[in-house]
Amino acid sequence: MVLLGLLIVWMPAILLALSLIVTRLTGCQVNEARAHPCRIAGIDIGGTLYTMMVMGWLVIPLLPFMALSLIGGAVAGVLALFGVRRR
Template sequence: MHFKPWLVYLVIGFLGLVPLLMALLAGAVANWAKCELSEASVGPCVIGGRDVGKVLYTMFVSGWFSLITLPAALLAMMIYSVYLLVRR
């Protein structure tokens, strides 16, 4: 099966950015709900009658995984580029 190279790069880049995007989304939701979000501990954050503080904390702390996923995505893109060059 043949994939379009730009689509492969897009998927690899998106997968590399997912943890960072999750952390940014958690920060935006906490800001919108006027909740305090910290890496130190889980804080209460009630949205729609439910406490989502633990979920926001988990999403926020997952941003640290981008220290692994971003370089891994860059490496995967470089390997895929070499693959494309060799294939031609």
């Protein structure tokens, strides 16, 4: 259940990063104004890249939850490092 929550919180940031990586690797153009054509292997993925990039706007309201997940992960890591177990 916790992993599902983390996936939901981090998905917009992952999609934004993935769209920017694909855009950089293919030389396509992507911005918030509109979907630009981007052909890869004869398939236009411009609309998909546009949608993935616009999902990045959801990062703004999810930032507090993303920060909490990072802090919680750091605390869990430190507790695991020192061998503290929950009962």
